[in-house]
Amino acid sequence: MKNRIKELRAKYDLTQEGLAKKVGVRRETIVFLEQGKYNPSLKLARDIAKVLQIPIEELFIFE
Amino acid sequence: MTAKRFKFYRIMIAIILGAIFSVSIVADNFVLPIVSVVTSVALMYMLKKNVKEVLEDERDYEIGGRAARYAISIYSYLMLVAILVLFIGRASNPLFETIASILAYSVCSLMIFYSLIFKYLQSDSPLKKNKTLTVFLAIIIGLIIVIINIRLLSGEDGWICQDGQWVKHGQPSLPMPAQPCK
Numbered sequence: 001m002k003n004r005i006k007e008l009r010a011k012y013d014l015t016q017e018g019l020a021k022k023v024g025v026r027r028e029t030i031v032f033l034e035q036g037k038y039n040p041s042l043k044l045a046r047d048i049a050k051v052l053q054i055p056i057e058e059l060f061i062f063e
Numbered sequence: 064m065t066a067k068r069f070k071f072y073r074i075m076i077a078i079i080l081g082a083i084f085s086v087s088i089v090a091d092n093f094v095l096p097i098v099s100v101v102t103s104v105a106l107m108y109m110l111k112k113n114v115k116e117v118l119e120d121e122r123d124y125e126i127g128g129r130a131a132r133y134a135i136s137i138y139s140y141l142m143l144v145a146i147l148v149l150f151i152g153r154a155s156n157p158l159f160e161t162i163a164s165i166l167a168y169s170v171c172s173l174m175i176f177y178s179l180i181f182k183y184l185q186s187d188s189p190l191k192k193n194k195t196l197t198v199f200l201a202i203i204i205g206l207i208i209v210i211i212n213i214r215l216l217s218g219e220d221g222w223i224c225q226d227g228q229w230v231k232h233g234q235p236s237l238p239m240p241a242q243p244c245k
Contacts, residue, residue: 025120041121
């Protein structure tokens with residue numbers, strides 16, 4: 001599963017630490033998410049999509 | 064408090080606790096470790112409450128769950144081998160049988176605990192809504208397991224301290240205790 005977290009984070013000038021704080025996870029989790037090494041829970045996916053102001057299905061791309 | 068500082072304090076508490084345990088065993092004092100464990104748990108709880116950063120998240124819980132499952136499986140298999148080796152070698156040293164029994168009961172207890180907790184988390188039990196009742200039942204089950212273990216491990220045959228001398232009770236598999244009988 002790919003995602004557009006890194007791209008959208010840059011668009012909103014958000015650091016990994018900043019995004020992590022907003023969604024209540026550790027920075028390392030954002031790092032692993034961006035690298036596609038971790039599949040988030042539905043709740044975390046929804047929270048990230050909300051912060052990055054994008055529908056969840058556009059943020060995460062299933063291949 | 065930062066997460067980094069909290070982790071430092073956690074390591075320090077673990078080191079101090081380890082040192083207290085070692086000293087207490089040597090000094091034959093068993094009150095000190097109990098007091099220090101309770102104190103350190105309370106201290107850790109207070110320190111954790113002061114941390115503003117996120118210490119654990121869903122990824123840590125997922126990894127923790129997998130790590131626990133692997134650890135239990137690997138530990139159980141390793142202990143099974145160790146128990147068999149110790150039982151085979153019991154003729155050379157009677158102490159091996161006792162060690163093997165202790166290991167066997169501890170592995171069984173661990174597996175029972177794991178199965179009970181797994182069942183509890185898996186089911187839609189009404190217990191989940193009542194935390195006090197859950198903790199109470201967990202303590203009762205824990206106590207029952209400890210009592211059964213003590214009963215099974217104590218055995219009928221052993222050495223009894225009588226009038227300053229060690230006296231055989233039945234046919235003890237262990238040699239006479241080395242410490243003086245008071």
